[in-house]
Amino acid sequence: MEKRLANWGNYPALSCDESTFSQDEQIQDFISSHNSIIARGNGRCYGDASLATFSVSTLKYDKVLAFDTVNGIFECQSGITLDQILEIIVPEGWFLPVTPGTKFITVGGAVASDVHGKNHHVDGSFSNHIISMDVITGNKDTITCSALVEPDLFWATCGGMGLTGIITRVRFYLKKIETAYIKQKQIKARNLEDLIRLFEEYNKYTYSMAWIDCLKKGDSFGRGILIVGEHATADQLSDSQRKDILKVPGKGKLTVPFNLPSFILNTFTVKAFNWLYYNKNTKREINNVVSYEPFFYPLDAILHWNRGYGKAGFVQYQFVLPLEKKDGLVKILQRISDKGLGSFLAVLKVFGKQESLISFPMEGYTLALDFPVRKGLFEFLDELDAIVLQYGGRLYLSKDARMKQEVFWNSYPNAQKFAAIVKTYNGDQVFRSVQSDRLLLTEK
Amino acid sequence: MPTVLILGAGSDMAIAIARQFAGEKYDIQLAARNAGSLNALQQDLQIRCHVKASVFSFDATDFNSHAAFYAGLPVKPDITVCVFGYLGDQEKAQSDWTEAARIINTNYTGAVSILNIVADDYAARGTGTIIGISSVAGERGRQSNYIYGSAKAGFTAYLSGLRNRLFHKGVHVLSVQPGFVYTRMTENLTLPPLLTAQPQQVATAVYKAAKAKKNTVYTKWFWRYIMLIIKSIPESIFKKLKL
Numbered sequence: 078m079e080k081r082l083a084n085w086g087n088y089p090a091l092s093c094d095e096s097t098f099s100q101d102e103q104i105q106d107f108i109s110s111h112n113s114i115i116a117r118g119n120g121r122c123y124g125d126a127s128l129a130t131f132s133v134s135t136l137k138y139d140k141v142l143a144f145d146t147v148n149g150i151f152e153c154q155s156g157i158t159l160d161q162i163l164e165i166i167v168p169e170g171w172f173l174p175v176t177p178g179t180k181f182i183t184v185g186g187a188v189a190s191d192v193h194g195k196n197h198h199v200d201g202s203f204s205n206h207i208i209s210m211d212v213i214t215g216n217k218d219t220i221t222c223s224a225l226v227e228p229d230l231f232w233a234t235c236g237g238m239g240l241t242g243i244i245t246r247v248r249f250y251l252k253k254i255e256t257a258y259i260k261q262k263q264i265k266a267r268n269l270e271d272l273i274r275l276f277e278e279y280n281k282y283t284y285s286m287a288w289i290d291c292l293k294k295g296d297s298f299g300r301g302i303l304i305v306g307e308h309a310t311a312d313q314l315s316d317s318q319r320k321d322i323l324k325v326p327g328k329g330k331l332t333v334p335f336n337l338p339s340f341i342l343n344t345f346t347v348k349a350f351n352w353l354y355y356n357k358n359t360k361r362e363i364n365n366v367v368s369y370e371p372f373f374y375p376l377d378a379i380l381h382w383n384r385g386y387g388k389a390g391f392v393q394y395q396f397v398l399p400l401e402k403k404d405g406l407v408k409i410l411q412r413i414s415d416k417g418l419g420s421f422l423a424v425l426k427v428f429g430k431q432e433s434l435i436s437f438p439m440e441g442y443t444l445a446l447d448f449p450v451r452k453g454l455f456e457f458l459d460e461l462d463a464i465v466l467q468y469g470g471r472l473y474l475s476k477d478a479r480m481k482q483e484v485f486w487n488s489y490p491n492a493q494k495f496a497a498i499v500k501t502y503n504g505d506q507v508f509r510s511v512q513s514d515r516l517l518l519t520e521k
Numbered sequence: 522m523p524t525v526l527i528l529g530a531g532s533d534m535a536i537a538i539a540r541q542f543a544g545e546k547y548d549i550q551l552a553a554r555n556a557g558s559l560n561a562l563q564q565d566l567q568i569r570c571h572v573k574a575s576v577f578s579f580d581a582t583d584f585n586s587h588a589a590f591y592a593g594l595p596v597k598p599d600i601t602v603c604v605f606g607y608l609g610d611q612e613k614a615q616s617d618w619t620e621a622a623r624i625i626n627t628n629y630t631g632a633v634s635i636l637n638i639v640a641d642d643y644a645a646r647g648t649g650t651i652i653g654i655s656s657v658a659g660e661r662g663r664q665s666n667y668i669y670g671s672a673k674a675g676f677t678a679y680l681s682g683l684r685n686r687l688f689h690k691g692v693h694v695l696s697v698q699p700g701f702v703y704t705r706m707t708e709n710l711t712l713p714p715l716l717t718a719q720p721q722q723v724a725t726a727v728y729k730a731a732k733a734k735k736n737t738v739y740t741k742w743f744w745r746y747i748m749l750i751i752k753s754i755p756e757s758i759f760k761k762l763k764l
Contacts, residue, residue, distance in 0.1 A: 079711075096708055099533075100558055137533060137705075140565035154561065165569055 082132065085383050086123040087336075087390030088450050088478055091511065093128055097137040104243050105217045107133055108507055115510040116239045118183030119158055122190060123393045124478025125511040126238045133243065135185050141165060142246065149251035150208065155185030155244045160377075163369075168323050171251040172308070172369070174206035178424075180374050185244040190475035191236035191436035195284035195306075195373070198429035202438050204235035206250045214242040214502040233498040236436035238474050240513055241502045254308045256322040259284070259372040261306035263363040265355070269299025269407065273442075276427050279305045284372070287425045290351040291413045291446060292344065299410055301425065302358060309366050318366065326370040332380035339387030342449050344417040386449045391420075392478050394458060395445035397428060397438065398470035405468030406442050409461055413446070416457060420447035435495040437473040445476065455479055474512065482517045522572065526550040526598035528579060528635060529605025530559055533704035534654065537720035538602055541728045543570035550598055552579035552590070553605075581605045581631030582623070591638045600731065601639045602652040603632050607669075608706050614668045621668050628672035633679055640683055644690040650731055651687070652695045653680040657739070660698070660748045663764040684736060695730055696737045699723050700744035716741070 083090035095117070098104055107114055117127035118135050135156030143152040146169045151162065159173060160180040166172065177192040186192075188210065193202045200206075209223040212234055220242075222231040234241045262279075266272035272287055279285060282305035289301035311322050318324075376382055383391070398405045423446035428438045448454055462484045465472065471488035472480055486492050496518055509519035525542045527535050530551035539549050543566045551559045556578040566574040579590050607627035614621040636651060643649030658666055659673030677696060684694035701707065701717040723740045730738035739745040754762075 097533075097705060099531075099536075099705070137536075140561040141568045142561060142564050144568045161569075 082117075082120070082128055083390065084120045084122050084124060084127060086392050086447075086450075086478060087383055087386070087388070088392060089125055089128070089511070090390070091125075091128050094131045095134055096131070097134045099137045101213065101219065101245060104133065104213050104245070107131075108213070108215070108217050112505070112507060113509050114243075114507055115513075116155075116185060116189070116243045116508075118156060118186035118189075119181050121179055121182045121186065122475040123391075124476060125515070126190075126474060126477070127186075128511045129509060135183055135243075138245070139183075143248075144169075146171070149253055150248065151251055152246065152248040153184055154246055155188070156183050158183050159187070164325050166251055167254070167257050167325050167369075170254055170323060172254045174250055174252045175200060175203045176373055178374065179377055181377060184247050184249075188235055188244050188247060189237060189239045190473075191433065191438075192475075193428065193438050195286045195304075195426065197431075197438055198280060198285070198427055199283050200252075201429065201431055202236075202433070202436055203249075204232075204433065204436060207231075207235070208248040208250060210234070210244055210248065211246040212242045212244050212502075215505055215507050219245065220502075229498045230502055232434040233495055233502070236433060236474070237495065237499070238512065239510065240499045240508050240518060242508055254323075256309050256311055256314060256318075257324050257326075257369055258309040258314055258318055258322070258366050259306040259369055260309040260313050260366050261304060261364070261372055263358055264303045264305075265358055265361050266299075266301050266303055268293075268297055269301075269410065272299060272301045272303060272425065273403065275303045279303065280427070283307050285426070288354065289410075289423045289425045289444070290355060291410060291420070291423045292348050292351060292417065294414055298414065299407075300355060302355065304372075306372055313366055315366065324368070326368045331378060333382055333384040336384045336388045337386075339389055339449055339451070342386060347420065386447065389450045391447045391449045392454070392458070393445060393447050393476040394461065395437075395443060395473040395476045396461075396465045396470050397441050397443040397473075398465065398468050399439065399441040400427075402468040402470070403442070405464060405470065406444065408468075409444070409464050412457075412461060412464070418448055418454070418457065420449075423447075434491050434498075435489060437471065437475070439471070441470070443473075445473075477512065480516070482515065485516045485518075522546060522548045523599040524548040524550060524596050525600045525602060526552065526594070526639075528552050528601065528603045529581065530562065531555065532604060532606075532706065533720045534699070534702060534723055535602075535604040536562060537724035538604060538727055539566060539574075540569070541721075541724035542600070543572045543574070545728065546570070546572060547600070548573040548575075548596070550575050550577060550594060550596075552577040554578070554580045579635075581635070582626045584631065584634040587635045588638055591635070591642070597642060597646075599648070600650040600652065601636070601643075602654070602727070603636060604654045605631070606654065606656070606673075606706070608666070609669055611666045611668055624668050625672045628669060629675040629679075632676050636679070636683065640687060640692070643692040644687055647691045650693045650695065651680075651683065652697060652727060652731055653677075654697045654699065654727075655680065657698050657700050657744050657748050661751055661759070665764060693731075693734050695727070695735060697723070697727055697730070698737060698739045698744065698748075700739065700741060700747070702740070716744075716747075 082093040115129035117132040138154045138156035285305040287303045430440045431438045513519040531553040559576045563574040609624040655677045656673040658670040659677045680696040701712045726740045
């Protein structure tokens with residue numbers, strides 16, 4: 078059925094045909110009957126990566142196929158979302174090996190974006206934990222691949238934005254937990270220098286990330302709050318928490334029911350929000366034990382928070398710069414602060430080392446922030462892209478809705494190799510998205 | 522644990538109903554023409570809900586096989602849900618008897634054939650619940666889908682008669698009248714979002730209505746009133762409408 082589709086940023090919104098499937102043969106029928114297909118999960122990438130004239134929704138392909146509760150191995154179809162998986166595995170004492178900041182993404186999306194989490198510097202990205210997966214490629218074959226078997230297909234599928242085919246089944250390792258709680262520490266940093274020093278000081282923690290105020294100037298430039306955590310052990314819990322140490326928290330009920338008018342977001346309101354967020358922590362350091370839910374998924378508590386950016390939507394800008402290029406980070410933050418375009422909850426994180434073909438993470442600093450779509454924004458982001466390129470960084474394809482093709486080709490060192498592998502498995506370019514056309518990964 | 526038999530278990534609505542009952546700790550018997558296609562759902566129900574799920578081959582239009590199918594169930598179900606249906610192509614069915622017969626045989630004849638057998642067993646045992654998923658399309662024939670609609674009308678009348686008969690035997694019959702539902706069956710139709718239910722909403726309504734021993738449930742609930750209005754339009758006017 079033809080309908081208007083947009084991903085989480087509500088930009089771009091396009092008229093697309095979308096179908097669902099629940100059996101593999103239906104995918105093969107789609108490939109036979111369409112010359113342009115892209116898989117789409119829960120639509121939580123921000124931009125145009127899962128938009129195409131024909132998108133195949135995986136949401137009804139959501140069965141759990143196996144769960145080895147002894148060894149922590151999970152196998153499922155690609156359309157199941159992480160929130161459903163958590164409901165199954167947490168009561169058995171297991172957790173996702175890697176999770177992004179929302180649990181409302183599918184496993185297929187986690188693979189295609191090769192998502193990272195607060196533990197990237199310790200555990201790497203999602204692809205590090207995949208045992209094997211099945212992909213239906215351009216010639217309708219189902220190919221089982223892993224880091225050892227059909228490694229080309231495997232690595233081009235991890236972070237490959239769906240261009241190698243439709244991911245059908247994924248088998249991956251889980252992480253053992255004793256409780257469903259996180260022992261967290263929040264430390265306020267007066268400025269960027271302080272914040273980066275704190276990241277180094279606390280780099281032994283499994284989970285770490287920082288909220289950063291992009292609008293502050295002068296001595297407080299880059300102030301923020303570092304948040305680190307570890308899975309809590311039973312003896313660290315309070316008496317009430319100990320009643321059910323593997324409790325899955327209830328579902329959030331708050332929602333933004335409609336698009337807010339875009340004038341609500343301006344420099345003043347963002348500054349006020351940032352002030353409140355920074356000063357809500359009255360002490361320099363807070364230590365407490367919380368459920369995994371507010372620690373990993375604070376924004377999931379507000380359904381449809383993306384509507385807060387209004388009808389025009391927003392783009393999320395996430396880049397990574399090599400560790401030694403800290404001055405590039407300063408430069409970009411200065412540009413954002415000067416422009417007064419900062420967003421709520423800009424997030425800074427340090428990535429660990431990663432060897433990969435086309436995945437986003439590399440050792441360095443990554444900053445993610447939202448910009449409401451308005452006049453002049455894209456020109457400004459082009460300027461930021463130039464700085465990212467100059468310092469040897471790159472942009473996250475899952476967040477991208479507007480990068481120019483040359484930025485992509487010049488920033489991903491294995492782009493040519495990736496494109497060649499895609500050609501092997503998707504020779505007729507049946508798997509293609511608005512993004513792949515824009516980046517010239519597929520020919521228009 | 523009580524057991525639910527789901528006839529036509531491959532559809533989106535059936536999957537939602539299976540998950541709903543499994544979530545309430547019912548063991549689930551899944552039956553569909555292509556039993557192999559149900560293996561993933563079987564695993565899914567067992568792992569998610571910690572219940573026993575089993576898979577059986579069942580063809581709604583192979584009437585002669587129905588008695589053997591039911592006799593072959595290792596455990597007789599406490600609840601039988603008849604979900605299978607076939608929307609078909611109205612225009613094709615107007616002139617192509619094969620298509621028309623398939624619509625009638627799936628939505629009506631097949632349902633009568635298997636539910637007769639289940640009803641006799643339940644009546645003899647003096648217990649059980651039969652749930653039939655019919656359709657609001659059966660409440661008034663419209664040019665756009667009257668072959669499907671008339672088959673569903675027959676099914677609705679069958680269910681109400683069955684309810685009347687089995688009430689005296691302590692067996693409950695629930696008729697479900699879904700309006701528009703977002704499923705693969707309706708994927709190519711443009712449906713009004715406010716009037717259209719998700720399969721999960723239907724499943725929840727079915728479970729609650731069965732538990733409360735309701736006779737008829739509409740999903741979404743206001744379809745009962747929409748259909749009241751539609752049924753009250755005089756035929757002299759109705760026949761002129763393009764519906």
